[in-house]
Amino acid sequence: MPRPPGDAPIHVDHLPYVARLDARPIDAVDLVVIHCTELPDLATARAYGEQVRYPASGTGNSGHWYIDRDGRIVEYVPATRIAHHVRGWNPRSVGIELVNRGRYPRWLDAAHQAMDEPYPEAQVDALLALLAHLQDALPALRHIAGHEDLDTERVAAADDPAQQVPRKRDPGPRFPWPRVLAAASLARLP
Template identity: 65%
Template sequence: MVTGGVSGRPHAKLPRMNPSIHEQPLPYVDLLPERAAEAVDLVVIHCTELPDLAMAREYGERVLHASGTGNSGHYYIDRDGTICRYAPGERVAHHVRGHNEHSIGIELVNRGRYPDWWDSRRQSMTEPYPALQIDALRALLAQLRGSFPNLTQIAGHEDLDTAMMPATDDPALEIRRKLDPGPMFPWDAVLRDSGLLRIGGDHP
């Protein structure tokens, strides 16, 4: 299991309940397929791999599919713990290959490999996740468990999308498409008291 990487004050033993959520629906949110709350059994943790929330919003609004929708998580958490909802959990968002229909995507603002995502020489992810951001994530997970009765599992994007691709600097080399949330993400702190089981990947 990957651990470590949280900066700032220690985490409280239990997450705060009922976190404040800013409703910021995507322009195409009504075009996303609807589903019952009971269909959700998984939450997927991402990092934006972008410098700030404003750029993440810009990427999320881009229309990429014939349906008139784009790629986006349901929730975005900024470094200061601010939580924004771009799509309700009862809508299917495009955030992870093969698991969209039954999962909720949570994006944490973090630079990741930005701006050289697929350069073989730039695959280190070194930005820590601030304590305020992780505390907000834990509170959000607690709230989601109360709203989605079958939510029992959690995974990182890297656990579920393990596809390889040619590196942009040398097509003879293959790199992982997705590495988020990456080695700095504090899985131990997030899983503690969460009631969720981490799935996928090579972790215990």
């Protein structure tokens, strides 16, 4: 896939198991899902992505592209492969992960649900460049959603099982949806 417009080249660093992920035609992708890593840095996100979580296939959980705080874009999985990034929506979607601490390291504690880290300007600029590129490269791409829009399950809080917390909250309340939607001609789901 060629680089997006502007100063946002895509660095290809595929996960070791990428060839074991199911293949799909490029025109099967009509949805991009925005995530945040909820991890401290890109190196930790890479280590997490390399972990095999599905022994039968020898694959793990990962988005397709990761955008670091400085705007660097790294491709872990090509769009022609189905990555495991959002339950129930993977066959038709690609995932973009923004490096952001989110609720790290106490994701499911009721007392730690705030997501206070802002998304830096360089990271948002790179996201907009990548979205523009994907709209050119993926002919069926029409929709965008946050992970929190699609995975709405609530679970018992780790620090107080009597309380329920969202399993997924990303990209979270600091994500600049108005700016992204104004720049990308994609309809937000649901």
